[in-house]
Amino acid sequence: MTPKSASVPSRRSFLASTAIAAAAVAGGTPLLTACGGGSSGSTNKGGTTSGKDAKKLLPTFVAQNVVTPDIPSKNGSSLGFTQPLNMAELKASVPTPLGKGGTVKVMAPFWGSPPKSQNPYYTAMNKAIGADIVFQNQDGNTYDQKLGAVLASSEIPDMVVIPNWNMGGKIPSAVISKFADLGPYLAGDKVKEYPNLAAIPTDAWQRSLFGGKLLGIPMPAAWVPNIVPFYRKDVFDKEGYQLPTSADAFLALAKDITNAKAKRWACDDMKWTAFNIFGVLSGQEKPLGWNMTDGKLVYRIETDAYLEALEWTRKLYAAGVVHPDAKAGKTQGDPALRFTSGETLIYNQDISHWYAKTAEQAAQKTGVVIWGMDIFGHDGGDPALWAGSPANIWSFISKKASEAVVRDALAAANVTAAPYGTKEYMLTNYGEEGVHYTVENGLPVKNDKGNNEVINAYVMLDGPPPTIAHPDLPEIAKAQVEWQQRMGAFTKKSSFYGLQIVEPARYTNLANDFEQLEDDVVRGRKKISDVQQAVSDWRAGGGDKLREWYRKLLDDNAPQG
Template identity: 40%
Template structure:
């Protein structure tokens, strides 16, 4: 499965980085955030700033969207590109304006001069969008000087994970265009493709009660990841994959570990900072780490009984010998290869790991390779839950210096770029000109040699549609299987506290988590006893954790919790 299929960009590389980002606010003499720079938005103001959602039915997916809990839903799934792609935009788009943009790019930067792909898309847009892709690996370092010197381009992509360097709660107010007057509520309906994006996609683009960001690579079913298993290995060993509790998972560990034969049941099932195992043991995920205890008091994920149980259980699996030695050594470099080759039968990974290229690589390593995912389950066998993450990990922003006419023109351009998968516009934005940049092969677009040289992920980082599950490398069954899994998963989605509020933590808390992550690694791998964790939590509280709780108590008192 490839979600939001775009040349040169994997959705997983975005989503694994996406989380609630605590931007660093200005501090007054007492060390508390100035209100104007906080970035925080309460539930009432958030509702006023968010665009209305108006689904589009112009493109019919092969596997329809399934609604889930708390506003979550599955991504639409396509088994082939529609034979007669409909147009979703009619009439003139742009008005001939010229605009400079800046976006990240992980990969080779295509030529800007004489690029027939750029010319073809700009012709359709009716405007000259000058693309300036920059190295994605150093992109975060390029942004602060631009903001400081007030030399921002007209349109810029800002990944959420870079905002900590930008004092973003203040930056949006002083440098970037307020889009609330153009897009809030029903106003967005003049831009139907933007209106078709889910509400969850917009929430992290709201700062200080106003809408600034256009969501990139959005989805309405964003979770950190899942537990995968090798169905072919389970079937060969006669082991059931109907796992409903950690007791069942332990039985899998015993049945599928044979160290003398070079096979272990598990890779690391914890994830960095407990990114995955929180689902099983019911404590908050990394992006939104606070929950209310039985008395209503705010409790950080580090303080929960769930994480203690998870650490003890994982260390128990290590001691039993069920984890691959490289996982025990905290070596994640060859994790995919271990799974492909059958050295491990169960692993934890992001949602984007389940795709056609994976199926192709796995089959090359092991004939009969079949990646599947366990349905969501909880440690004790009860009803599972999974935290809803932000509906987008990137946003683009318009420069505040643009006038009203220019903002409207760029929003019309954004509406074109946000045309859904399956549309005529999506083909143009992502694959250029038929015959020149791509050909249709087995029902899906395939880049030509010229297309591979001229096309990269560029316009897509300015605006784009919601993700779609699509066939990659001919793996039709993978798309079907992943869509079915997603349909089951969305039933259990819950919204965490402070969801979508863009809470900006004071700078003194920015390094508070680092020692905790190291301790998690030591305890989960059995290097240190659980007492090392309880000691670390006590230290965390003294060194700022309790003060951070007071900060969030203040947010809760003033703005609510957003749940």
């Protein structure tokens, strides 16, 4: 018996059902060396920590062997589980609670209505941790506002969860000044006291270095591409459509599929896929958009690939093969609904949709078959893909916290980081059997109490290495992991991959207008020449100065000898 589904580690998967965010599921392996990077930085100047300096701060990686995955990680893929687990024989990754019996006040984002603090799930979790975790939940939709106010005050909770999407403005500086150095507890072999934290890939810990210190407890995340071009395999098979292997072939196929009178269009907006097939540097976060190429440090918007991707996407719109609601704007309808209803046959989304939409359609018995096509190179050759971030959510501990509180907080993270297939994983994600879930057809399914209590709280503290497990749809788990492995073979890490970089505040909003400009260009409201002019303005307005700043980070941390 086994959980109905699991996509780990990104807790955004728990938010996907609320339409707040989609899960990013992928695998990770230890970072051997921090190639490139910068100086240790400071609160005012920003920067990063890498190379020899980082090695002194990073926890020793020790893989967990409590549960063996059915599909090992390869090329950065997730761990894959396709076989049922015997829940009566689940092993414990935390045989004895590590908490010291104190109280830890935690502020974290929450989507929906938080349960009452005194409930069976919280009681069971605190017993497993060995400490009393008290949540001060805040609305996830306005979390950045609350976060800024709290960090600017003198009253900071013992533990604060900060997602990467809230790591803007003055927040990184506040992180450096307000939170505790965890090096004395976790650096090197010290982490072995917390085995599940020791099993977190080194890449993720590297992302947790702020201002020259190990400040964050990372939740590991995908670094292989997570945007999949999905297609309606049932229709493709019926109509005899062949999967495209080049940009031109995609456009030709799209024209063949589209029949506006029959209310069928080939695709939804494909800009994200365009960036991948044309090899554009990652836009997930600013540092990943920089790369040393032919001796010059370039930003993604300066590349020919960026312009070519936008031009190709513009051609799709101009040819009338994109659903008209997509052309009208992002908020015009639901792309996934257009796809499953047959109004479009291709759309791109986070890899988590592969399972979510397949399960949805299976429950409705629609006969819809959702599959992911491989990303191809625009010219028909191999794709040139770029790695994303290996961690996107952190738990921080207040600098004012006592050693006992720090250790209780680490004990909590160690439980929630338990690998898939352990007792602690089941407790964290499903609660207690008979209380929060029942076993149906060999699979545990949450009841109303489970759906009301086992949500959004403890799962935000930390998670295990990236894992995909869908025992009810094992063929989807297998397909997801194998897609990641194939795409991972073509994925490279740019110059600042895996580094926590705090840009100087004066550059924070420098490139903010480009996303809207991209959307205007592909829809025909602006021209490619407008992008070229915007790039020139970006360079003159600070882009070239920012380049110098990043180049200094590389030079200061270049390998010696």
